[in-house]
Amino acid sequence: MDLKRFAEGIPKAELHLHLEGSFEPELMFEIAARNKVDIPYASIEEVKTAYNFNNLQEFLDIYYAGAGVLLKKRDFYDLTWAYLEKVAAENVKHVEVFFDPQTHTHRGVEFDVVIEGILDALKDGEKKLEVSSYLIMSYLRHLDEDDAIRTLKQGLAYRDEIIGVGLDSSEKGNPPSKFAEVFSMSKEAGWKLCCHAGEEGPSEYIWEAIDLIGVDRIDHGNRCLDDPKLIERLIEMEIGLTICPLSNDKLQVVDDLSEHPLKTMLSKNLKVTSNSDDPAYFGGYMNRNFTDLIEPIGLTEDDIIRLAKNSFETSFLPVNKIAAYCGMIDDYVNVHAT
Ligand code: ADE
Numbered sequence: 001m002d003l004k005r006f007a008e009g010i011p012k013a014e015l016h017l018h019l020e021g022s023f024e025p026e027l028m029f030e031i032a033a034r035n036k037v038d039i040p041y042a043s044i045e046e047v048k049t050a051y052n053f054n055n056l057q058e059f060l061d062i063y064y065a066g067a068g069v070l071l072k073k074r075d076f077y078d079l080t081w082a083y084l085e086k087v088a089a090e091n092v093k094h095v096e097v098f099f100d101p102q103t104h105t106h107r108g109v110e111f112d113v114v115i116e117g118i119l120d121a122l123k124d125g126e127k128k129l130e131v132s133s134y135l136i137m138s139y140l141r142h143l144d145e146d147d148a149i150r151t152l153k154q155g156l157a158y159r160d161e162i163i164g165v166g167l168d169s170s171e172k173g174n175p176p177s178k179f180a181e182v183f184s185m186s187k188e189a190g191w192k193l194c195c196h197a198g199e200e201g202p203s204e205y206i207w208e209a210i211d212l213i214g215v216d217r218i219d220h221g222n223r224c225l226d227d228p229k230l231i232e233r234l235i236e237m238e239i240g241l242t243i244c245p246l247s248n249d250k251l252q253v254v255d256d257l258s259e260h261p262l263k264t265m266l267s268k269n270l271k272v273t274s275n276s277d278d279p280a281y282f283g284g285y286m287n288r289n290f291t292d293l294i295e296p297i298g299l300t301e302d303d304i305i306r307l308a309k310n311s312f313e314t315s316f317l318p319v320n321k322i323a324a325y326c327g328m329i330d331d332y333v334n335v336h337a338t
């Protein structure tokens, strides 16, 4: 079997996905029309040409504008369902997805409307598509900590339906330490802790995330490569880094995919995974975040197996389920490896 088909078929988990970032222009137009909301684009083609970013902030401005058409429970259901259908067809068995409540509550959409639409779709995804899922509530770091604390309190009504919390949006100038209190409260609520760090921001933000916040997983974390002591610590603590190759390319975190550090990170034994981040904006879902790297960085069969196993091993699944999914990978490898 060729390497591309091998990567496409291997069972895998996605651990870094923003539901709002899976909003395809076609669905955006459909929902805008039924909600009678104007969008600043004349056609789907025009939307796609606007998806040309020089940095994280240019992307975020467009991402928040796109999310503005989501108003009703059904909209959040349709958004989530469309994502699950896509990944079910890519042999993704488990997902841990982010949603950004403040993006919606700040526009006057009720927290309950957002989360209930998402949860209904996730439940249907387990039943009808056999994709298991956990939901992560992400705080927006460009807003203040009090706003995050208000969001945490809304989330507490759904304590058992949320697996963890995250921190996303504009990284530079908004270090994890700004959110120490809300993370401590989130831990007390029994939630896992994730934090975007070291995407555009410096390696110091990754140190803060592990030492001060005590995160269970780092989202991105590319900049750890600037600091050998930090690499050592991440390996020693077996902290997962959810890497997003196509996102890094489109947001110019790397100059070119051929310069992507994923293979270097694997060779250092960092617990890295490959994920799509915001697939509707960055040109590819899970499988393209494997296959598009095969040629540019020389990803091998062993690398692909390691990435797939890491995706379950650094998930928040219980150990028996992790073992079962890794067994599924072994079965696949026995049949399909060269
Ligand atoms: N929100 C959605 N995608 C993001 C990213 N790549 N970095 C920070 N915040 C985000």
Ligand code: ZN
Pocket: 016, 018, 168, 196, 219, 277
């Ligand atoms: Zn992200």
